[in-house]
Amino acid sequence: MRKRALVAALGAVGLAAAIAAGASARSSNTTITGAGSTFVAPLVQTWIQPVGAAFGDTLSYSPIGSGGGIAAITNRTVDFGASDAPLTPDQFTACKGCAQIPWALSATAVVYNLPSAKNNLHMTGSVLAKIFMGQITQWNDPAIRKLNKGVSLPATKISIAHRSDNSGTTFNFTDYLSAVSPQWKSKYGTGVAVEWPVGSGGRGSAGVAALVSQTAGAIGYVDVAYALKNRLKFFSVQNRSGKFTTPGLRGIAAAAASDVKPAADNSLSIVNPPKRFELAYPISTFTYVIVPLSSPKAAELKKFLFWAVTKGQTSGPKLLFQPIPKSVLVVSEKTIAKIHA
């Protein structure tokens, strides 16, 4: 009696397993998986629904940081990777036949948590570098007060929040700091991860936003969409022409005008644009999708990417992603066309 029950139970389990296997075999939607930059995640997430509606493909994106994205596409555990930092020659070699394609354009906001202060306090590059080097430690430091006359700043300690993972946003921010501070450039340089002298690390832009939200007196750097989402205040940063600009669409577009021709590897650099770009926000950046030129999902990828760099750009502005300029679009489309099965 007991044995029969046992056999019946085993049979039921086996049947259930067979049904599950059958169900999985029946699902036929192509899934396009991607991973990487948290910077571009807000934009890519808005694409999931329209891509499903337009092509029937399921788009799935995991924001694990630019470093994670590069690693994932190199290991081919995803169909595309996303990175704000352009690939180095070594990474191109390791990726074996990958192309990087600029597909979005936005800016890094320098956010702060100071309940008593207003939004968009003024900041310059050299003061910012000193803050991140730990040389300025309090909000009421004379250097900060000088930039914000008429604003009363408390004696709160400044806590720095930076990225703990390999991040394209870090690359963009440190690229800017290196451009405006020779001391930063020689001691810490530019990179997806640097030896931050002070501060706590958060994982992903969301992690940094979390740190800043929870710590009074904190300063950090995130993609501007995260500043909007979490209602974080951000600095108005002085550009080379002397104007204090915010990471809005106008500032980003002006910055993009400073480098209209992608290099041979499709990278662009629009950090700290020259004086004549008066409206430019100096910490703007393009961000790239990394795809293998030979992919089993070539057809779907091409459809998706062509859509992303054209129609997809229209959902950008409300998240402060400026549509990519025509000259860059042409190069992107040419590279996308090279993807083959």
Next chain:
Amino acid sequence: MRPRGITRADIATANLPRRKLVNRVMEAGATLAAVVAVGILCILVFSVARRGWSELNWNLLTKTPSTDFFGDGPSGVANAVAGSLVIVGLAAAITLPVGILIAIYLSEYARPRVRSFVSVMLDVLAGVPAIVIGIFVYALLVVGSGSSGSGWDGAFALSILMLPFATRAVQEVLALVPASTREASLALGVPRWRTTLSIVLPQTIGGIVTGGTLAVARVAGETAPLLFVTSIVDQQMHWSPSHALQTIPVTIFEYSEQPDPKLHAQAWAIGFVLLLFILVTNLGARALAARNRRRLTGR
């Protein structure tokens, strides 16, 4: 190792008031320690319950995470619940038969030296940190596979974690079956394998069930083995193990580092559900196990 021995100084009665004081202090200290431990438990459980309460509604279990960056509208962690059910269920289905086989081998067939060697190895396996197991499975199965991980990989990682525990539990129950039962069966001419499968094993079914339940309760909350095989997932419902599946512990982990208070609340809520599940299964399985043990040994 004999006890240290009681010396005259210990019981010199002239010292009695002081000795009594020391004793009182130590007893108070031990009681305080127990109070602290129970207190910590209560603080933790109440903390989780209180904070999760606001998000604890049906949406949590039936809706998937919002794909809108500004995240309005009802959202939940249904895909994580589904993924956890599938992965943990598969892990149990893989581990239990293997654990039973190994336990049978160790308690019925193995020579003493082999038995102690395998036991040592199982203890070693139990001592491997879960994060290393996760990295091992990732390096073995995911890298170069063309996919970002699947439910099978997660189930395999969890089953490695469960195996020493499940084997130990089955061994304990097998040991409770009196040798006289086995001997009687063998004396009657029943072959060894038949004795094991038809006589000994059925008596242990209750113990195996409770042991399996305890094992499930243990791995239901494990995050580290799943961190790498399930971190690249989409937000849709999947029941198929060949897909990358989101799980409850990994969701809690990811949400805990986000700035959005709504995600925090969801993390508390699903954490509370997970906690309740683990606590109820734990306490229930223990009660069942105690009853089984009384039945088996009392007979």
Next chain:
Amino acid sequence: MASVEAQAAPGRRSLGGRRRRLGDVILVGAAGIAAAGAVALVVLIAVKVTQQAWPAIRHFSLGFLTEQSWVPNVGHEIYGAASFLFGTAVTSFVALALAGPLAIAIGLYLTELAPRFLRGPVTALVETLAAIPSVVIGLWGILVLGPFLRDHVEPWLHGVLGFVLLFGEPSSSGSGIFTAIVVLTIMILPIVAAVSRELFLAVPRELKEGALALGTTRWEMIRAVVFPYARGGIVAGLMLGLGRAVGEAIAVTQVIGGITGTSGVHWNLFGNGDTLASKLAASYQGATTHLQTASLMYLAVILLVFSLVVNLLAQWIVRRFGRSGEQAGFSKIAAKSQTAGAAS
């Protein structure tokens, strides 16, 4: 078992029957393969992890263990484990120092002092503490414990004991080595308590009653009889707790802050830190170069060796110093620690 086999064998042989022998062969074969598979799995884990770490092992060899920097800058990468070894050692040993005495005291309470009707429930409650998933404890650590320590405990400690290097500048975010120590203490506590309780229960009543009959107070009896009797097992239990603390990745990475560059080895308990396990959890996925991946695997190898050494040491201690009951029961002790919770 052996005697039963000897008795059964003649009967089996005389009754013959290929069917019976085949059944035995199949069962023994399947069970033996399963057992061999488990052993092979352990070996496979060690081999695979070492193989993945090999490029880093070859590149850095043992200097890795003393190198404090961890700089993933492409072009001038430096990797070293010293900061993480330091973090692992500090967090685990301090947590053990805090949790150990507390847990032993709880074990004593549960076996000697508690009223009979309380023993069962309180034991269940203490063991329930071990069942709480580490990710939930980490969530609580980030959102509740961290801010509490940051706002109330750390400034007070810094104010009162600030002259000691250990209690330096309080953390601004609530994350740091101190928070990680508190979290680990909570996690080790139930394991060591459960093991201690098992050991104290095994002390023969005659010995205890004999001491009491001679006029010792309860505490003196514990010191003279219970502790010496259970000495080996207690040490083994402490080592199991240590193993748990060393291997804990999730809750620690949630609350420890994480270090970059060379800031790992410092004496301020309130500052950020990283352990071997927490670094693996935080970084493994985003490694951008082969050397970085291999270096992380090297950390995993170190962690694995550390855990194995602690585990085997615990087993050896019981075998060498434990009473015969404990030797057979080490597996039971280990099982206790497994039911209590495992490294996650």
